[in-house]
Amino acid sequence: MSNSYSTEDPREHYELLQQIGSGSYGTVHQAFSNDTSEIVAAKIMAIQDDEEFVQVMKEVEFLKKLSENPQPNIVNYLESYYSKQLKELWIVMEFCGAGSLTDLMRDANRVLDEGEAAYVIRSLLLGLKFLKEKKILHRDVKGSNLLVTEEGLVKVSDFGVSAQLNHTFSKRATFIGTPYWMAPEVFKKSAYDFSADVWSTGITLIELLEGKPPFSNLHPMRAMMVIPTQPxxxxxxxxxxxxxxPYSEYLHQFLEWCLQIDPTQRKTVDQLLEHPFLKCATGLENLIAHRYVGPVADNSGVKRNSMDIVSIAGVDTSEPTRKSAEKINAATALRTAPSVEVDTGTVVRPKEKQPDWGTVVQNDVNQYQTMVQQKVEEKVEEKVETKKSVEVPKKSEHASDEEDNEDEGQNKKACNGM
Known part of the structure; x- marks a missing residue:
């Protein structure tokens, strides 16, 4: 496990720019790499004791294992640093400038259409397929754990409650997840497997189309009792x-495939990837277009570049903030130069006035000893909103290009409910 992290001072390699998230685990910061001039996300965790260190390092091992063979729809782990003296662990990840699906829908003040939702779900399933091949359950699939790059690529994130399946244990019986998205068998503390993530995928699809999951009007503890007893x-x-x-028949059937009470009756990830609903996939260009900077037109119709945005956004112009903005723009310019491939990234933007439904974690004592971990929300004042110059892709790379014109026409009609 000692090879999983460096004991060097991470501050010699990274400059923290601004805090973009916080919770019981610690804080997440946007950071500038002094080694690569890239913008990254640094998750900084205070380690209380040796037992906690062992548990946290399990997450690092998950991330490191996944990064050995990167998959486009999985957030990319970069490296870790640990200071025994400071009892502080840094987990460095790639940075997603567009934020999470929850952020995008909130900021755009709208839900997704069927084509956009199909694109997101297809990306999610590709990520889950990769996790399954690595024998890893996610166990907390939801919109806020699906992050989006500025090019519109969707990545599965947050493996803090993931569970790796080994040869000894084929199923898990621990109670971890977010109640509104959790499968019925998880509430009953029955053994469960990858089909639990399939259920959560169906609930996430409803969330994308309606803006919230079913039963979200209930308190999390109440939802834990209601969901297992309902159709x-x-x-x-x-x-x-x-x-x-009208929603298409393909959509209704896809949800039916995911949301079966009996987990053995749910379709597998591979079967879901073959469902015609996913051929409706378009992309997220329209949803994230308002975040692109460079060049963009303001209300006067005048086009400005990303440097102009820093000065016209009404942000703090103090020396530290100005330097942070310069770092961000320098990294943006490097990544968006014609000869350099645009680097995509990961981790969510600051959240404002967003309902937090929490993650339920059960201690291994009995099925009633539960707690809801509420994330700590901190007000971030006068922060620089990160925007990078990228060209809006004309078409999602995950949209189906291989279908003939007749099939495409039929699929579009099905997606439009015709």
Missing amino acids: PANLRGQRSHLTNI
Whole structure:
């Protein structure tokens, strides 16, 4: 395990720019790499004792294992640093400038249409397929754990409650997850496997289309009692909240495949990836277009570049903030130069006035000894909103290009509810 982290001072390699998240685990910062001139995300955790260190390092081992063979839809782990003297662990990840799906929907003040949702779910399933091949359960699939790069690539993140399956244990019986997205068998403390992530995928699809998961009006502890006793969740209406177009039969069938009470009746990730609903996938260009900077037009119609945005955004112009902005823009310019491939990244932007439904973690004592971990929300005042210059892709790289025109036409009609 000692090879999983460096004992060097991380501050010699990274300059912290601004805090972008916090919780019971510690804080997440946007950081500038002095070695590569890239913007990254640094998760800084205070380690209380040796037992906690061992548990946290399990997460690092997960991330390191996944990074050995990177998959486009999984957040990329870079490296870790640990100071025994300071009892502080740094986990360095790539940075996702567009934030999470939850952030994007909140900022755009809208839900996803069917094509956008199909694209996100397809990306999620590709990530889960990769995790399954590595024998890893995610166990906390939801919109806020799906992060988006500025190019619109969706990445699965937050493996803090992931569980690796080994040859001895084929199923898990621990109670971990976020209640509104959790499968019924998890509440009952029954042994469960990858089908639990399939259920959460179905709930996440509803979240993307309606803006929130089923039963989110209930307190988390109440939801834990209600969800296992109710029929499978479904869409509240028959028409898109965004377009008012009827939902397609493909969508309804896909949800049915995911949301079976009996986990043995749910389709597998591989089967879901073959469902025609996913051929409706478009992309997230329209959703994230308002975050692109360079060049963009302001209300006057004048185009400005990313450097101009820093000065016209009304942010703090003090020396530390100005230097941070310069670091961000320097890294942006480096990544968006014609001869350099744009680097994508990971981790969420600051959240403001967003409901936090928490993550439920059960101690291994009995099925009633639970707690809801509420994330600590800190007000971030006068922070620099990170925006990088990238060209909006004309078409998602995950959109199906291999179908012939006739199949595409049929799929679009199905997606539009015609």
